[in-house]
Amino acid sequence: MKTLYIIAGPTASGKTSFAIELAQKLNTEIVSADSRQIFQQMNIGVARPTIEELNKVKHHLIGVWSIFDKYNVSVYENQADEIINQLFQNKDNVVLCGGSGLYINAVINGIDDMPVCDEQIRLQIQNLLETKGLSHLQELLKEKDPEYYAMADIQNQRRVSRALEVCLQSGKPYSIFRNQKKKEKNFRVRFIGLERDREELIFRINKRVDEMIDLGLEQEAVELYPHKELQALNTVGYKEFFEYFDNKISKQQAIELIKIHTRQYAKRQMTWFRKEKDIEWINLSKSTINIDDIL
RNA sequence: GGGAAAGUCGCAUAGUGGCAAUUGCAACAGACUGUAAAUCUGUCCUCUUCGGAGUUCGGUGGUUCGAGUCCACCCUUUCCCA
Numbered sequence: 001m002k003t004l005y006i007i008a009g010p011t012a013s014g015k016t017s018f019a020i021e022l023a024q025k026l027n028t029e030i031v032s033a034d035s036r037q038i039f040q041q042m043n044i045g046v047a048r049p050t051i052e053e054l055n056k057v058k059h060h061l062i063g064v065w066s067i068f069d070k071y072n073v074s075v076y077e078n079q080a081d082e083i084i085n086q087l088f089q090n091k092d093n094v095v096l097c098g099g100s101g102l103y104i105n106a107v108i109n110g111i112d113d114m115p116v117c118d119e120q121i122r123l124q125i126q127n128l129l130e131t132k133g134l135s136h137l138q139e140l141l142k143e144k145d146p147e148y149y150a151m152a153d154i155q156n157q158r159r160v161s162r163a164l165e166v167c168l169q170s171g172k173p174y175s176i177f178r179n180q181k182k183k184e185k186n187f188r189v190r191f192i193g194l195e196r197d198r199e200e201l202i203f204r205i206n207k208r209v210d211e212m213i214d215l216g217l218e219q220e221a222v223e224l225y226p227h228k229e230l231q232a233l234n235t236v237g238y239k240e241f242f243e244y245f246d247n248k249i250s251k252q253q254a255i256e257l258i259k260i261h262t263r264q265y266a267k268r269q270m271t272w273f274r275k276e277k278d279i280e281w282i283n284l285s286k287s288t289i290n291i292d293d294i295l
Numbered sequence: 296g297g298g299a300a301a302g303u304c305g306c307a308u309a310g311u312g313g314c315a316a317u318u319g320c321a322a323c324a325g326a327c328u329g330u331a332a333a334u335c336u337g338u339c340c341u342c343u344u345c346g347g348a349g350u351u352c353g354g355u356g357g358u359u360c361g362a363g364u365c366c367a368c369c370c371u372u373u374c375c376c377a
Binding site for chain 2 (some may be wrong): 011034035036038045046071072073074076077099100101102104106109110111114116127152153156157158159161162165166177178180190195231232234235236237238248259261262264265266267268269271272275283
């Protein structure tokens with residue numbers, strides 16, 4: 001049976017180097033599960049592995065997609081599946097490494113097939129939201145899909161909008177597409193979670209942000225500034241610089257905010273991963289784990 | 296030395312007689328099936344059998360049925376004149 005080793009955990013926990021070491025031991029390659037490192041145009045701010053690191057082990061799904069093209073979990077699942085299956089033809093093990101919980105979940109369990117929605121409908125809903133407000137969308141959803149309405153996070157405009165999008169596109173309730181059946185994947189999973197003590201994680205985050213600044217994050221942000229409205233750039237490390245460029249905050253404040261927002265992001269990641277029951281947690285603050293021990 | 300302004304729950308801020316006290320941030324906990332580094336929710340003085348109970352607004356006194364709000368003095372900070 002083929003095995004997919006998943007290395008997950010909050011940002012700055014040390015996933016990259018851990019995954020490289022593991023992949024070298026297993027003589028295999030790494031597939032990224034990172035919703036931002038996928039983009040060509042983002043590098044420093046998304047903490048991509050360095051050139052040296054990328055040369056040690058072959059990485060997939062890093063810097064392969066343009067910020068100008070639509071991207072989502074479904075696309076990711078297809079790409080990741082294809083690469084993983086291909087790698088399994090010659091290898092018994094593959095390493096999946098990243099911090100995007102939903103993406104990892106898509107690789108493990110698959111994601112329901114949904115109708116493809118055209119841009120028109122999304123814009124229409126977006127427009128409704130702006131002109132008539134969330135409550136109007138809620139009413140619409142209640143009418144189109146009472147079942148989902150009853151269980152959904154109605155306050156979350158993203159959830160409500162997406163559900164409506166599917167309803168309007170298909171003419172059917174969103175719920176009927178959400179069977180949430182696990183897809184059969186032809187590999188087994190070793191799910192490893194990397195964590196750190198809070199203080200140490202904060203220290204590592206702060207240090208890494210400072211390093212990003214030294215590496216030229218500001219310049220990278222300058223280059224991306226014209227496209228700041230793109231969803232891909234609604235990203236910690238860039239959006240704060242955009243605020244600075246807009247003269248809303250000082251550079252010092254921007255840097256401080258990047259640290260804070262990264263911390264909060266790490267916390268959300270932990271919330272996500274904590275609910276995953278099959279994770280074998282390794283606290284890197286407490287133990288210096290020998291990779292051979294987990295093989 | 297003289298004058299002015301200000302001190303509110305981690306920080307910032309609202310509050311000029313009915314207030315456990317506004318709002319933002321941070322923090323903490325959580326949700327998450329196609330925007331996910333996104334988006335959203337709850338808690339946030341203490342205790343609680345969640346009905347409440349007890350202590351709060353620099354300090355000490357006072358006025359008042361009632362004081363963060365009014366008065367007196369004191370302490371601290373900032374600014375202006377020396």
